[in-house]
Amino acid sequence: MQDPATPPPFSIEIEEHDTTALVRCQGILTAEYADRLYTPVSRLLPNHRYIVLDLAQLTRMDSMGLGAVVRLYVHAKNRGTTVELRNLSQRIRDLLILTGLLPLFAFTSEPDAPTEP
Numbered sequence: 352m353q354d355p356a357t358p359p360p361f362s363i364e365i366e367e368h369d370t371t372a373l374v375r376c377q378g379i380l381t382a383e384y385a386d387r388l389y390t391p392v393s394r395l396l397p398n399h400r401y402i403v404l405d406l407a408q409l410t411r412m413d414s415m416g417l418g419a420v421v422r423l424y425v426h427a428k429n430r431g432t433t434v435e436l437r438n439l440s441q442r443i444r445d446l447l448i449l450t451g452l453l454p455l456f457a458f459t460s461e462p463d464a465p466t467e468p
Contacts, residue, residue: 361387371401377408380416389419396430407438412446424455433457 358377361384366373372395380388395402404420412420420436427434435457439447447453 360384363388363391365391365395367395367399370399371403372399373403373405375405375408379411380409380419381411381413382415385415385419388416389422392423393426396427396432399432401433401435402427403435403437405437406440406443409440409443412443417446417450417452421452421455 361376361378361380363377364375366375372392374388374392374395376388378384392402392404402423404423420434424434436447444453447456
């Protein structure tokens with residue numbers, strides 16, 4: 352059993368701002384935690400035109416974690432929602448470049464609150 356004082360390996364914090372949702376990701380986004388991102392964020396899509404994934408505190412992502420991000424992108428695009436990635440570490444950026452996925456996402460590196468176009 353996990354110690355309550357120890358943070359979970361992956362967690363998200365969601366802030367909703369009108370038609371934008373800011374999702375702060377923390378920890379490791381790997382196969383066993385991919386649904387902890389996909390499920391709650393996919394529920395935001397009907398009510399938000401912009402989903403911002405802040406990855407500043409994401410320390411690692413494997414192929415299944417990347418798959419969850421891509422699934423969100425596809426689901427969002429089909430609903431007319433934009434997914435933006437913010438604060439990518441060099442490691443995560445390299446993974447997106449290696450897989451050719453970086454151009455799919457709106458991208459900023461500013462840590463401030465989301466703004467709507």
